[in-house]
Amino acid sequence: xxxxxxxxxxxxxxxxxxxxxxxxxxxxxxxxxxxxxxxxxxxxxxxxxxxxxxxxxxxxxxxxxxxxxxxxxxxxxxxxxxxxxxxxxxxxxxxxxxxxxxxxxxxxxxxxxxxxxxxxxxxxxxxxxxxxxxxxxxxxxxxxxxxxxxxxxxxxxxxxxxxxxxxxxxxxxxxxxxxxxxxxxxxxxxxxxxxxxxxxxxxxxxxxxxxxxxxxxxxxxxxxxxxxxxxxxxxxxxxxxxxxxxxxxxxxxxxxxxxxxxxxxxxxxxxxxxxxxxxxxxxxxxxxxxxxxxxxxxxxxxxxxxxxxxxxxxxxxxxxxxxxxxxxxxxxxxxxxxxxxxxxxxxxxxxxxxxxxxxxxxxxxxxxxxxxxxxxxxxxxxxxxxxxxxxxxxxxxxxxxxxxxxxxxxxxxxxxxx
Amino acid sequence: xxxxxxxxxxxxxxxxxxxxxxxxxxxxxxxxxxxxxxxxxxxxxxxxxxxxxxxxxxxxxxxxxxxxxxxxxxxxxxxxxxxxxxxxxxxxxxxxxxxxxxxxxxxxxxxxxxxxxxxxxxxxxxxxxxxxxxxxxxxxxxxxxxxxxxxxxxxxxxxxxxxxxxxxxxxxxxxxxxxxxxxxxxxxxxxxxxxxxxxxxxxxxxxxxxxxxxxxxxxxxxxxxxxxxxxxxxxxxxxxxxxxxxxxxxxxxxxxxxxxxxxxxxxxxxxxxxxxxxxxxxxxxxxxxxxxxxxxxxxxxxxxxxxxxxxxxxxxxxxxxxxxxxxxxxxxxxxxxxxxxxxxxxxx
Numbered sequence: 001x002x003x004x005x006x007x008x009x010x011x012x013x014x015x016x017x018x019x020x021x022x023x024x025x026x027x028x029x030x031x032x033x034x035x036x037x038x039x040x041x042x043x044x045x046x047x048x049x050x051x052x053x054x055x056x057x058x059x060x061x062x063x064x065x066x067x068x069x070x071x072x073x074x075x076x077x078x079x080x081x082x083x084x085x086x087x088x089x090x091x092x093x094x095x096x097x098x099x100x101x102x103x104x105x106x107x108x109x110x111x112x113x114x115x116x117x118x119x120x121x122x123x124x125x126x127x128x129x130x131x132x133x134x135x136x137x138x139x140x141x142x143x144x145x146x147x148x149x150x151x152x153x154x155x156x157x158x159x160x161x162x163x164x165x166x167x168x169x170x171x172x173x174x175x176x177x178x179x180x181x182x183x184x185x186x187x188x189x190x191x192x193x194x195x196x197x198x199x200x201x202x203x204x205x206x207x208x209x210x211x212x213x214x215x216x217x218x219x220x221x222x223x224x225x226x227x228x229x230x231x232x233x234x235x236x237x238x239x240x241x242x243x244x245x246x247x248x249x250x251x252x253x254x255x256x257x258x259x260x261x262x263x264x265x266x267x268x269x270x271x272x273x274x275x276x277x278x279x280x281x282x283x284x285x286x287x288x289x290x291x292x293x294x295x296x297x298x299x300x301x302x303x304x305x306x307x308x309x310x311x312x313x314x315x316x317x318x319x320x321x322x323x324x325x326x327x328x329x330x331x332x333x334x335x336x337x338x339x340x341x342x343x344x345x346x347x348x349x350x351x352x353x354x355x356x357x358x359x360x361x362x363x364x365x366x367x368x369x370x371x372x373x374x375x376x377x378x379x380x381x382x383x384x385x386x387x388x389x390x391x392x393x394x395x396x397x398x399x400x401x402x403x404x405x406x407x408x409x410x411x412x413x414x415x416x417x418x
Numbered sequence: 419x420x421x422x423x424x425x426x427x428x429x430x431x432x433x434x435x436x437x438x439x440x441x442x443x444x445x446x447x448x449x450x451x452x453x454x455x456x457x458x459x460x461x462x463x464x465x466x467x468x469x470x471x472x473x474x475x476x477x478x479x480x481x482x483x484x485x486x487x488x489x490x491x492x493x494x495x496x497x498x499x500x501x502x503x504x505x506x507x508x509x510x511x512x513x514x515x516x517x518x519x520x521x522x523x524x525x526x527x528x529x530x531x532x533x534x535x536x537x538x539x540x541x542x543x544x545x546x547x548x549x550x551x552x553x554x555x556x557x558x559x560x561x562x563x564x565x566x567x568x569x570x571x572x573x574x575x576x577x578x579x580x581x582x583x584x585x586x587x588x589x590x591x592x593x594x595x596x597x598x599x600x601x602x603x604x605x606x607x608x609x610x611x612x613x614x615x616x617x618x619x620x621x622x623x624x625x626x627x628x629x630x631x632x633x634x635x636x637x638x639x640x641x642x643x644x645x646x647x648x649x650x651x652x653x654x655x656x657x658x659x660x661x662x663x664x665x666x667x668x669x670x671x672x673x674x675x676x677x678x679x680x681x682x683x684x685x686x687x688x689x690x691x692x693x694x695x696x697x698x699x700x701x702x703x704x705x706x707x708x709x710x711x712x713x714x715x716x717x718x719x720x721x722x723x724x725x726x727x728x729x730x731x732x733x734x735x736x737x738x739x740x741x742x743x744x745x746x747x748x749x750x751x752x753x754x755x756x757x758x759x760x761x762x763x764x765x766x
Contacts, residue, residue, distance in 0.1 A: 108470075188466055268446075269450075269498065354479060357465070366478045379648055381673040
């Protein structure tokens with residue numbers, strides 16, 4: 001069969017343009033995926049380090065002379081831990097060197113020993129082998145992040161300490177364990193003790209407030225505007241303003257929160273309640289716009305059929321139109337909340353960018369949030385915070401992906417196509 | 419679905435109700451600290467230990483910058499205002515006046531130690547040996563032209579500035595003007611080098627404004643690069659660019675001394691001991707300020723002060739030195755400890 005369309009130069013040009021466009025598109029996708037992959041892999045690579053924590057075992061004298069069993073509750077164990085370190089390395093005599101030796105273990109070591117003893121009284125009465133969390137520098141040295149060549153130059157961590165760790169390792173007294181503390185404790189100045197839980201709880205509390213406020217207000221506003229509001233100048237003005245609000249930089253909502261919620265209402269600074277209220281200001285326009293789009297997607301025939309059967313407008317809306325639009329509204333809300341989860345700027349103004357150790361138990365207690373925690377760790381001088389920062393980013397990404405996935409599943413499962 | 423809707427509405431209503439009732443300020447259980455990002459690592463370390471060692475809750479520490487902290491601090495008396503503010507410079511007379519206007523007349527000043535500002539480069543190249551004058555000539559917008567006048571900074575390389583320095587393009591990464599580190603750098607290093615010229619020094623008395631604008635203005639032709647408030651970022655950029663110098667606080671040099679090295683200034687290396695004894699020329703004092711009216715209202719402030727003004731904390735072997743704080747000398751420490759104990763009022 002011969003081509004009945006002649007291959008003219010013009011046609012060839014059109015075909016070439018088409019294939020150029022396709023390739024440009026493919027390359028664009030390839031490049032953006034490439035960036036995403038590089039980012040995720042490099043962060044993930046560093047984050048893996050935060051999953052394990054070096055532990056060091058020492059023989060600790062817990063005999064009756066060292067610890068009086070009756071007074072164990074009120075005792076401070078710092079001296080006992082230090083003595084155990086000196087006993088392990090008896091050659092260390094100078095004061096300065098002793099300080100370096102004590103620097104192998106985390107400042108929390110004394111509390112760790114106390115917790116272990118109070119949990120298991122049988123430890124008392126003799127010399128026991130106890131595992132301690134190592135300090136941050138010892139931790140990155142043992143993992144090989146800090147190279148031996150670099151070691152002699154740092155003030156916190158010298159060749160001596162490297163030698164001690166090597167010696168302990170040779171006896172099998174150094175172990176890498178899963179870092180549960182990262183998931184169960186709050187922030188800390190010591191990288192080896194720092195955890196994500198307080199930030200995670202803070203984020204969840206803020207999001208709960210944000211959802212509780214913005215979802216009902218958002219969908220009712222959308223329903224009214226879409227189904228009941230008269231179409232006139234005022235409603236047009238409102239519509240334009242809502243669209244504008246959705247594009248306002250989030251820091252502006254933070255300033256608004258500072259001026260109104262903190263200064264006028266006198267709500268407590270740094271609390272997840274205020275954080276959630278500010279975030280809900282930010283997500284409201286998104287939810288209203290998404291919900292209105294969903295309501296518009298419900299075919300008029302449904303409304304008309306309900307009205308024809310004698311339903312009042314409110315019955316038609318709430319019994320027929322809104323339920324059909326609800327899955328889409330949920331999706332819009334979740335996407336808006338995911339954006340709120342990742343935002344730091346508005347929280348800066350209301351005091352949630354803070355060092356908070358205690359895990360918040362109520363909406364009024366001071367709290368921080370996941371992205372804020374990432375910001376704070378990235379800003380810390382201690383080297384070991386690098387892997388914590390990456391790990392926190394991964395946790396945040398996991399939550400964002402989970403939320404977006406939930407939105408997609410909801411839509412796929414409940415969406416009704418007309 | 420309807421059931422869920424009622425739950426949601428109930429939640430929303432309760433949240434709003436809670437917001438309304440909490441309007442009357444709630445008694446606070448923990449100390450609130452705001453202020454300088456330079457003091458932040460030290461204040462948080464003490465706060466954490468304080469929370470662990472005592473029955474009080476761990477204080478909440480916010481990093482707002484020195485100026486921002488003092489603004490919040492001076493806003494008034496009452497639990498909604500912070501109890502303590504950190505500062506990487508001394509409180510100004512105007513701030514004291516603002517505090518007084520809002521009813522805060524009794525402030526306890528606590529000096530906690532020193533911080534050095536370093537000019538560092540990557541270990542991949544040789545360390546620089548600078549003088550304050552070199553720093554000024556390399557970074558000022560206008561420099562002396564040799565006959566008592568000024569000219570726009572013509573220097574492109576360090577050798578242009580000083581024949582003994584290497585033939586490397588001047589490239590310095592530093593903090594933006596909002597940072598306390600920048601203020602201190604300009605005041606100590608730039609002005610320090612600037613007033614080495616006799617005629618400029620004489621100008622200070624005659625025309626203070628012109629003197630300040632000459633000594634304090636950093637060049638804007640690309641030799642000085644504003645690298646943001648994040649000092650870790652500067653350290654990373656130095657590794658990528660071995661020819662460049664970076665300006666940051668001593669604690670970042672201390673924590674990254676395997677990859678970057680400090681330049682000597684006027685022959686003094688930025689070392690712990692040198693900053694402590696005052697021989698390194700670019701160092702500043704760190705402070706915090708306590709609202710006396712809150713002592714007794716907010717639990718634990720006195721105990722927190724005792725934890726801070728303690729040999730184990732701020733002493734020569736105290737745990738803050740591990741975080742890069744440069745302690746005061748023995749006498750000075752004893753003096754400030756006495757002031758803390760007696761809660762002596764700030765005197766300007």
